[in-house]
Amino acid sequence: MVAGVVRPPALDITNEELVRSHLHAVWLAEAKLALSPDIPEILNLSQAKYPLKQEIFDAIHQPKLVTSARDPMKMVLDQILSSMDGRKPVWMGDADDFVLEVATAAPQEFDRAFDRWRELYNSARTQLIEANARSEIAGLSGADRRKIKAAQMQAIDQIGILEQGKASNGSDFYSYRYLATEGFLPGYNFPRLPL
Secondary structure (H helix, E strand, O other), X not given: OOOOOOOOOOOOOOOHHHHHHHHHHHHHHHOOOOOOOEHHHOEOOOOOOOOEOHHHHHHHOOHHHHXXXXXXXXXXXXXXXXOOOOOOOOOOOOHHHHHHHHHHHHHHHHHHOOHHHHHHHHHHHHHHHHHHHHHOOOOOOHHHHHHHHHHHHHHHHHHHHHHOOXXXXXXXXXXXXXXXXXXXXXXXXXXXXXO
């Protein structure tokens, strides 16, 4: 840079996962869904398996959403493809079919992106329930009681971290950051977690 030479970016803009995540971002914007920073505001924690809240489920399953999202998604895809001088990546067939496939599968992909959070939350809740049950046992030694108390505190801390996604504290569970780390949304400064 000092010598006046700018290297081209090392980011492969035609990476399939990156392209899909950009199209998902357009789809989410077309759904007119402003997500809460806290994931518990997106999922229904009072039901088994923590499904999406009904209003979010309804918003992403609107029949007209696929139709309304296709044109803006196609525009973004065309901009990406224009950087390749009209050549398509080897993984892509027809561009219109690809956009339709991504738009159609987006609701399921959005829901599936929260599976890791659901597992972590369920694990923390199970740990707390088990620690609470063990604390009810009569005749435990002081050392055992301290271990149980530590397990309870650890579970409570984990649940607190999972439930608080405020962007101000850099939480990994801020909803948009979380969706980027899961690969659903693009996240240049939130690298995707390993599978």
